[in-house]
Amino acid sequence: MSTTHELVPLGSGWLMLADEQDDVRGMSVLDVRDHRVGEVEEILLDSEARRARLLVIASGGIMGLEQHHRLVPVDAVSRVRAHVRLERSDLHVESGFDYDPVPPGPVDYGPVYSYFGYTPFWEDGYRPPYFLDRRW
Known part of the structure; x- marks a missing residue:
């Protein structure tokens, strides 16, 4: 089975989320230890x-310069309130996978899920931990 799946940036504008409340763009991200990610x-x-x-998490830099952009599966979100809280540490995210907004070819997201310890959404038995279930 192929592990390359077409994922579309929400910001591209041609595809909308099934539930607009799941749009957490612009929200701060905190890790499991309350450190800002x-x-x-x-x-x-x-x-x-x-x-x-x-999620594409931007960190570091000043005014957008020298920022790092890391990929984090939504499965790593433990809850959403005024910020997005992750089940992993800031160091885990920082050591993770870079986001390339214009990849040179098909992207295999399997290693991203594996690194964070989650089953990819395309595999049998995947149970979606979804944003709305975690808003409390």
Whole structure:
């Protein structure tokens, strides 16, 4: 089975989330220890279900210069209130996978899910931990 799946940036404008309340772009991201990780800059969603699958977390830099953009599965979100809280540390995110907004070819997101310890959304038995279930 192929592990390359077309994920579309929400910011591209041609595809909307199934539930607009799931748009957490611009929200601060805190880790499991209450350390600031960064901010949700973009959401990658699958074109079939129109569900968020990966967050693009921007961190570091000044006024957008020298920022790092890391991919984090939405499965790592423990809750959403005034900020997005992750089940992982800021160091775990920082050591993770870079986001390339214009990849040179098909992207295999399997290693991102594996690194964070989650089952990819395309595999049998995947149970979606979804944003609305975590707003409390």
